[in-house]
Structure formats: C-alpha cells, structure tokens
Amino acid sequence: MEIKVALARAAHQEFTIEHATLEDPRSNEVLIKIVGVGLCHTDLVARDQFIPIPLPAVLGHEGAGIVEKVGDAVTKVKPGDRVVLSFASCGVCGKCHDHLPAYCHEFPVRNFLGTRPDGTSGVGVGGQAVSAHFFGQSSFASHALAFERNVVKVADSDLPLELLGPLGCGLQTGAGAVMNSFACPAGSSIVIFGGGPVGLAAVMGAKIRDCGTIILVEPVEARRQLGLELGAHHVISPAECNVAEAIRAIVPAGVDFALESSGLEAVVATALSVLGSRGLLGLVGVPPKPESAVSVNLASLITFGHRIHGIIEGDSDPDIFIPELISHIKAGRFPIQKLIKTYALDEINHAVEEQLRGNCIKAVLIP
Structure with a gap:
C-alpha cells in the first residue's frame, strides 16, 4: 500500500515528507493506521547517527493508532483495536521471560538496525528499500508495521488515543x-x-x-x-x-x-x-x-x-506498565496532556525546532 512518511535522508538535515510503499503484514506483524506519534530525542540522535541506523530511514517510535490488518499468527489484537506501540523484543530469552524485555538479548537487532531480524525492510521509497522497523514500528508515517509483541491494546475508548503514543517510550521511561x-x-x-x-x-x-x-x-x-x-x-x-x-x-x-x-x-x-x-x-x-x-x-x-x-525503558514490561499508566491518566494522577503540543506530521521540522528551543515539552505529530 502507499503511505506518507517523514524520511530522514541525511544526518543533521531536515526530514522530508515523501510517499512510500508498505508491505502487507507478515504472520506475526500488525498493520496500524497511525493517529499520533511522539517526537523523541532518540529519533533525532538516530537521524544524526549517534545510533548508526542506515539512512535514509523512517524513524518514529512512540506511535499510537488503529489496527487495520493482522498476520495469520496474531491473536493479541484484531482490526479495529486501539493500540499503543512500544519497543520490540524477542519474547523467548531469559530477560523477556523475567518481564524485563528492555534488556532482551536481541534488543539492538530488533530496534536499531533498520530492518526486521531477518534483514528485510517492509518500507520502500522510489522502488528501493529503506531503513524502517525502528523500535519495531517506524511510526513517523501514516501507517506502520509492528510486531505482535510490541503492540499494547488500549481498552478505554474515551481517552484521546493520539496523545497516548509517548507512553511507549519517553513517558514510560x-x-x-x-x-x-x-x-x-x-x-x-x-x-x-x-x-x-x-x-x-x-x-x-x-x-x-x-x-x-x-x-x-x-x-x-x-x-x-x-x-x-x-x-x-x-x-x-x-x-x-x-x-x-x-x-x-x-x-x-x-x-x-x-x-x-x-x-x-x-x-x-x-x-x-x-x-x-x-x-x-x-x-x-x-x-x-x-x-x-x-x-x-x-x-x-x-x-x-x-x-x-x-x-532502559523504565524497566517496564509494556503489556503490564502501559495499562497501569493509562489507569493513572484516567484517575487524573498522570496528566500527560499538560506536557503535549500537537503538530501535523508535515510540520515535523518545525516541531523539532520548537522542542529544541524549549517552546514545547513533548511534541506529538498527527499524520
């Protein structure tokens, strides 16, 4: 399918808004329509090559959205579910079994390389594969592929889903x-x-x-x-x-x-x-x-x-901790809306400047 992305083409350069192609989800993957994605310092250090993900790359790792399609092995969510996206982990190593997936033995491979663990990318620009799957999602986009393990279902339909993406990284940290x-x-x-x-x-x-x-x-x-x-x-x-x-x-x-x-x-x-x-x-x-x-x-x-x-990631197991934070939001104990200012995805470079100048605490981009 054709999607819109904010693409990092070079270190220390502005993002460009471009059209891209996105593959259908594989058996353990979930296709999500992104409704909001947080802008995190980690996205910028990846663009600027402190994290050496190959460029060009689709970054973004604090996404939230609606499930549109799931792979045939996915049982955790279904089309229409509201979800927050967090980091990727293998699910089988000792740390994952100990509910410490941020210390997964495959954390760098699954979050920083710009590919799936098998070396492929599900995102292409101009007929060429580009780096994606950043933190298992690459959500600076209208749509993203995530893995079943790094999607967290949001049961509450009365919360503004577009503001919940930062729970997946910065706020949970x-x-x-x-x-x-x-x-x-x-x-x-x-x-x-x-x-x-x-x-x-x-x-x-x-x-x-x-x-x-x-x-x-x-x-x-x-x-x-x-x-x-x-x-x-x-x-x-x-x-x-x-x-x-x-x-x-x-x-x-x-x-x-x-x-x-x-x-x-x-x-x-x-x-x-x-x-x-x-x-x-x-x-x-x-x-x-x-x-x-x-x-x-x-x-x-x-x-x-x-x-x-x-x-790393607040020592959290997202499936456990993100719902806990959502319960605190509902009770008024974790008022994240006081931190957030929204921008269109097309305004990503303006949002970067605003955040760097301190004019906004947490930018959330709306595709």
Missing part, C-alpha cells in the same frame, strides 16, 4: 524509572535532573509513589513551574545557585534516589555527589558522545554504599 526501577517507598526523597518529558513523567511517578521530598532541577522557568504543578515540592534553577549545595540544604543527609535525564557528565557528577547513604542514581539520559564518561570516587561509593543503575 521517566515514570518507570521511579515506579519500577527505584520502586520508591512512600516518604523517600528523590531529585530529578531535567524537566523534559522524561523528567516530568518521573515527577508524576514520584507523586504517585508518595515520595516525601521531590526535587526538580531544571533551567527553564516554565518547566519548573509545571514541575511544581505536577507534584514537585522544590525546584532548583542550575543557573542561579550551586545545585549540590541547594539540594543538601533541602535534604542535608543526601537523597535516597537521583534520576539523571540529560546525559551530561557534569550533571551526572552532581547527581552522584548528592546521594545519601545507600543512595541510588538512575541514568536514563543519552550522553552527547559515545565516549562520554565520569569519574567515580570509589572510596565514597564503598563507604556510603552508593549505587548506579543504567535504566
């Missing part, structure tokens, strides 16, 4: 880091570095977990104010003070948990410095360079029992 990876107990203290969609989802997750002290470190005033509205007890501007001293003024003994979403070495170092005894630092931010590194004081690590945890 931030909320999941707090609710799954940390499993913050009630009354615990947490500092969140970065008030983008991942950080603000973490703020909402910390409120859901009833954390006693929630601190948000964020340079943009409007995002700090939104952080307070979403549940933060304290906000800190890194341009106005020594961040570590400001955090210690609030929690002198150091925090129980710190979540770092920027990937910047200096911020990671600050996050380590404010941990309390047996404090846990979670890292979700993509670093600016593959060789990015920080120095760790081993004596401090051993003396205070500090822990560092790299977190």
Whole structure:
C-alpha cells in the first residue's frame, strides 16, 4: 500500500515528507493506521547517527493508532483495536521471560538496525528499500508495521488515543524509572535532573509513589513551574545557585534516589555527589558522545554504599506498565496532556525546532 512518511535522508538535515510503499503484514506483524506519534530525542540522535541506523530511514517510535490488518499468527489484537506501540523484543530469552524485555538479548537487532531480524525492510521509497522497523514500528508515517509483541491494546475508548503514543517510550521511561526501577517507598526523597518529558513523567511517578521530598532541577522557568504543578515540592534553577549545595540544604543527609535525564557528565557528577547513604542514581539520559564518561570516587561509593543503575525503558514490561499508566491518566494522577503540543506530521521540522528551543515539552505529530 502507499503511505506518507517523514524520511530522514541525511544526518543533521531536515526530514522530508515523501510517499512510500508498505508491505502487507507478515504472520506475526500488525498493520496500524497511525493517529499520533511522539517526537523523541532518540529519533533525532538516530537521524544524526549517534545510533548508526542506515539512512535514509523512517524513524518514529512512540506511535499510537488503529489496527487495520493482522498476520495469520496474531491473536493479541484484531482490526479495529486501539493500540499503543512500544519497543520490540524477542519474547523467548531469559530477560523477556523475567518481564524485563528492555534488556532482551536481541534488543539492538530488533530496534536499531533498520530492518526486521531477518534483514528485510517492509518500507520502500522510489522502488528501493529503506531503513524502517525502528523500535519495531517506524511510526513517523501514516501507517506502520509492528510486531505482535510490541503492540499494547488500549481498552478505554474515551481517552484521546493520539496523545497516548509517548507512553511507549519517553513517558514510560521517566515514570518507570521511579515506579519500577527505584520502586520508591512512600516518604523517600528523590531529585530529578531535567524537566523534559522524561523528567516530568518521573515527577508524576514520584507523586504517585508518595515520595516525601521531590526535587526538580531544571533551567527553564516554565518547566519548573509545571514541575511544581505536577507534584514537585522544590525546584532548583542550575543557573542561579550551586545545585549540590541547594539540594543538601533541602535534604542535608543526601537523597535516597537521583534520576539523571540529560546525559551530561557534569550533571551526572552532581547527581552522584548528592546521594545519601545507600543512595541510588538512575541514568536514563543519552550522553552527547559515545565516549562520554565520569569519574567515580570509589572510596565514597564503598563507604556510603552508593549505587548506579543504567535504566532502559523504565524497566517496564509494556503489556503490564502501559495499562497501569493509562489507569493513572484516567484517575487524573498522570496528566500527560499538560506536557503535549500537537503538530501535523508535515510540520515535523518545525516541531523539532520548537522542542529544541524549549517552546514545547513533548511534541506529538498527527499524520
């Protein structure tokens, strides 16, 4: 079938809106009409070749839509079902069996190579196959092919489906880091570095977990104010003070948990410095360079029992965690609409600029 896509043709260049062809779904695949897709930083680092997916490529990995057709082996969904798309996993390795599919042994192959696991692509432009199947979906498009394992049925018909795509990656990463990876107990203290969609989802997750002290470190005033509205007890501007001293003024003994979403070495170092005894630092931010590194004081690590945890996709099993987040949305505890601004898919380059300038927290593209 013919579809419309936003195509990444070259690193650091604008996306182009083009016509493409999409194959029918294979036995374990699902054809989805996309109604909304989140724009994530990971899409941009893939376009710019930090993730070396061959270009040209159809990216996009926070899709939501309506099932139009399913392969003959698919039993999880049927045509007409509303779904959120998340990352791909094999379903048979030990980590998948442990409900940790983000650590699937085949995660890079199934999410980053630009092909199906067998090396084929279901998307063509100008008669030539292009990279697709990004995170098992490539949803910067009017229609996408996903695998049965990475579609999650949305049972509630009263929710705006076009806004739910970011649950598949960014929002489940931030909320999941707090609710799954940390499993913050009630009354615990947490500092969140970065008030983008991942950080603000973490703020909402910390409120859901009833954390006693929630601190948000964020340079943009409007995002700090939104952080307070979403549940933060304290906000800190890194341009106005020594961040570590400001955090210690609030929690002198150091925090129980710190979540770092920027990937910047200096911020990671600050996050380590404010941990309390047996404090846990979670890292979700993509670093600016593959060789990015920080120095760790081993004596401090051993003396205070500090822990560092790299977190992928909020340690979530999408089939379990996305419905949980949807229940929080329905109850008003996870108001994602406060983060989202919508754009037409044709406006993708404008949306990229708006997001990079901080004029919008989470862009969602409507095909």
